[in-house]
Amino acid sequence: MTPIAADSLALQRFYHWESSQPSRIILTQPMGDGTVKTFSWAEVGDQVRRMASHLQALGAAQGWEAGAKVAILSKNCAWWMMSDLAIWMAGYVSVPLYPNLAAETVRQILEHSGARACFIGKLDGWAGMKPGIPEGLTCFSYPLSPADARQTWEGWDALCARHQPLQGQPVRQADELATLIYTSGTTGAPKGVMHSFGAFAWAMDSALERLPLNEQDRMLSYLPLAHVVERVLVEHSWLVVGVSVYFADTLESFAADLQRAQPTVFFSVPRLWVKFQQGIHAKMPEKKLALLLSLPIVGGLVRKKIKKALGLDQCRIAAGGAAPMPVSLLNWYRRLGLPINEGYGMTENLAVSNITVPGLNQTGTVGPAYRGVQIRISPDNGELQMRSPAVMQGYYKEPRMTDEVMTDDGWFRTGDKGVIEKEGCLRITGRVKDLFKTSKGKYVAPAPIExxxxxxxxxxxxxxxxxxMGQPVGLVMLSADAAKGDAAQRQQLAKELGEHLHKINAQLDPHEQLDCVVAVTTPWTVENGFITPTFKVKRNRIDEVYGPRLEGWVATHKPVIFSD
Structure with a gap:
């Protein structure tokens, strides 16, 4: 590995922009009331330095250890990114949390990480999350925090006002821990993935060779910054390259936010690319659109009009990932003149593994590996394994779990199956283990829900x-007595299972909640191949038999469905 240059690390890159382009506007934040607030590098620097002073003073007063953990619980906003910088500048480690977690998960992460403080920011479901904040934990609020959070804890502006900016250019070394990014494991318990400043710097250096960004680029930040892709692609492109970042306000204002940003680089999960497509087809039937696109002059005008309506007429790099992209969807966007580069990666490798090469049609694969990334397929089970300087330091406080995902010769076990095709392009074919991803790019650990x-x-x-799929589905094999119930008994059972479903979903994070429960009356036996001799359900057999029917069941919009 080539040594990481000190001036390529996140904080050092920030100091570069702060001193060389102090007046340049680089963050644009809608305030929820129709107004927009902007921040220059100098303004960011002033606020970050003041907050870093506060964190250092608080750490000294409360006896925080070196590398203490400070959490961020917020939707994307300018203060989220400034908090991350302030935490690093003060000498601490950031712990971002998704802004829609169940209270139980919030508490679990805050306690497991040993967070000494937490920024409570812009949140929609704060009432449900608030019980997860441990009593006595030091918290701070943002200007866009929920009202009761602003009333309970001192705000960002007030804290900045009573502290002088931290002086100088405090540095963090390449091998120092920068952050814990929590991801769900097979047990459903969050795992804190440890990444260093050097890993981020190396990941950006390699990624920029495949996707060349520059300081004229613009991005809209709307996928959670707690997710590794947004963290690397948006936050670190902002720091390393100097791209301008615009924030989305609400779901309802998303279209307007996109028009304001006019992004030149845009990443999304497959579900949103599908929604864009559905919105276009709602205005122009698929057959008519296909006909118009096939006409030489008219087709060009239609393409331009559609991309402008989407707010993507300035987009020069479009990307997708976090879940498989349907080939038909990729081909549709290619015909529209908006080819999407499909990428593959994980939290454990900073999402820097593979991506299709801009300008080449590698549809159906996730492209070749980034420079410096090595990939191989295990001859034992077809598992994709990889290694690079961006692979995590390990799972926080979980050495056994870390050992389990590393081979004896130092390769990371991805848990995904794949094949390497021509020109080194990787095609993902499935999961080795039970953990699966929804179309929203979130992992679901089935065991705790089951x-x-x-x-x-x-x-x-x-x-x-x-x-x-959009959400997981529960398949339940009924007991012999329940399966043979009459119409009245089945109606009562449907009511009970519906209530059971509602109770379970109330305890789950949004991406884990079940769309419906399908009650199966045919027994799962050793003979028909659904269970092993030790009575363990064979998931691959379930997927084979019931998988093709899941979408149809979900489309009925019934909470409980009987399958005879």
Whole structure:
């Protein structure tokens, strides 16, 4: 590995922009009331330095250890990124949390990380998350925080006002821990992925060779900054390259936010690319659009008009990932003149593994590996394994779990199956283990949900399925007595299972909540291949038999469906 240059690390890059382009506007924040607030590098620097002073003073007063953890619980906003910088500048480690977690998960992460303080920011479901904040934890609020958070904890502006800016250019070394990025494991318990400043710097250096960005580029930040892709692509492109970042305000204002940003680089999960497509087809039927696009002059005008309506007429690099992109969807956007580069990566490798090469049609694969990334396929089980300087330092406080995902010769086990095709392009073919991704790019660990599903007395066995769907689905095999109930009994059972479903979903994070429960009356036996001799359900058999029917069941919009 080539040594990481000190001036390529996140804080050092920030100092470069702060001193060389102090007046340049680089953050644009809608304030929720129709107004927009902007920040220059100098303004960011002043506020970050004041907050870093506060954190250092607080750490000294409360006896924080070196590298203490400070959490950020907020939707994307300018203060999120400034908080991250302030935490680093003060000498601490940031712990971002998704802004829509269940209270139980919030508490679990804050306690496991040992967070000494937490920024409570812009949130929609704060009432449900608030019980997860441990009593006595030091917290701070943002100008866009929920009202009661601003009333409970001192705000960002007030804290900045009573502290002088931290002087000089405090540095962090390449091997120092920068952040813990929590991701769900197979047990459902969050795992804190440890990444250093050097890993981020190396990841950006390699990624920029494939996707060349520059300081004239603009991005809209709307996918959670707690997610590794947004953290690397948006936050670190902002720091390393100097791209301008615009923030989305609400779901309702997203179209207007996109028009304001006019992004030149745009990344999204497959679900949003599908929604864009559906919105276009709602205004222009698919057959008519295909005809118009096939006409030489008219086609060009239509393409330009559609991209302008989407707010993507200035987009020069479009990308997708976090979940598989359907080939038909990629081909549709290619015909529209907006080719999407599909990428592959994980939290554990800073999402820097593979991506298709701009200008080449590598649809159906996730492209070749980035420079410096090595990939191989295990001959034992077809698992994709990789290594690079961007691979994590390990799972925080979990050495055993870290050892489990590393081979004896130092390769990271991705848990995904794949094949390497021509020109080194990688095609992902499935998961080695049970953990699966929804179409929103979130991992779902089925086991803990299945444990709750199985608590109903009529349920003899169950499986949570739904890889690449919007939400997972619960499949339950009814007991012999429940399966042979008459119409009245079935109606009562449907009511009970519906209530059971509602209770379970209330305890889950949004991406884990079940769309519906399908009650199966045919027994799962060793003979028909659904279970092993030790009565473990064979997930691949479930997927094979029921997988093709899941979308149809979900489309009924019924909470409980009986399958005979």
């Amino acid at each position: 444990d709750r599903l199985g608590e109903h007395p009529a349920v003899e066995a169950c499986v949570v399925a739904g890889a690449n």
